[in-house]
């Protein structure tokens with residue numbers, strides 16, 4: 001049995017997260033996977049119930065879950081001065097060290113390129129982001145008004161575990177290729193350590209191929225010929241930029257799911273924000289959130305050795321492909337007229353037929 005937390009978040013989170021739970025529940029039912037759902041307050045609801053946007057009660061409950069689905073947090077949705085800094089502390093608390101972001105094109109949806117199917121892994125617990133690399137103080141400082149200094153941290157453990165996750169994912173895919181993106185010739189020690197760990201891990205995965213591309217060249221190749229890439233692993237700051245570039249080449253925010261993974265937990269989280277401008281209108285595209293939930297099933301299937309969860313993820317994937325190819329129940333941003341609920345219903349319905 002899998003225990004999955006449900007954090008609705010704010011604004012369109014209240015609409016796209018329930019569609020995700022609907023689709024995941026339907027997939028679990030088809031494969032007879034036992035899932036226990038736990039709805040836990042964060043964001044505005046957390047503030048109303050417990051006086052905090054990330055209540056301690058929620059953090060304690062999350063620790064007992066195998067993983068959770070997190071809706072976007074609405075930075076404008078709170079009373080003045082209420083804490084909105086939620087996701088980075090949550091990632092730190094549960095040591096969610098990698099952000100996994102697929103970039104996939106669909107034949108009938110507008111995108112700069114077709115036949116793109118990449119999975120990015122961005123290390124998110126170290127690198128240049130000051131708050132993530134220190135227990136006290138900051139990784140940035142300004143000794144006087146003329147100089148600012150920032151640090152960049154790469155550890156063997158940090159590089160090794162994100163590389164390992166990349167190869168584990170590559171192993172489940174047909175091309176079985178990992179591209180490690182760095183700039184070792186310039187950043188000999190930090191990028192060098194990252195590159196070394198990728199090479200080390202590659203030796204444990206003889207069925208997969210390791211390729212190495214320098215980050216500047218990679219940025220160009222991604223724009224010109226993204227089809228050549230399968231799984232891509234990189235450090236925090238490079239990944240921050242490249243994953244947005246990746247989302248851009250296949251259609252932008254509405255089509256950008258994500259999963260933050262740790263050693264014990266994973267958190268499904270779409271790339272888009274809470275989109276207050278379209279909240280409450282039942283028009284938000286649930287794709288990114290639903291596909292983030294699908295990734296959680298995939299991850300749980302792999303880590304908890306639960307083939308039914310892997311199967312449930314495959315069903316959601318096939319159902320989404322079908323709904324997009326038929327183009328009858330798509331939200332307005334995808335060129336359709338369907339509501340959020342209608343698109344969610346269509347995916348849930350399609351997966352029941354895919355499962356037969």
Ligand code: ATP
Nearest residue numbers: 073253254272273274275276277278284285286333
């Ligand atoms: P944040 O600061 O919380 O990341 P943001 O304003 O930078 O938020 P989003 O909230 O993601 O970014 O919204 C940017 C725009 O993209 C919104 O105005 C909205 O119109 C559109 N958008 C975002 N997510 C979706 C979605 N799921 N479906 C349809 N449109 C969306």
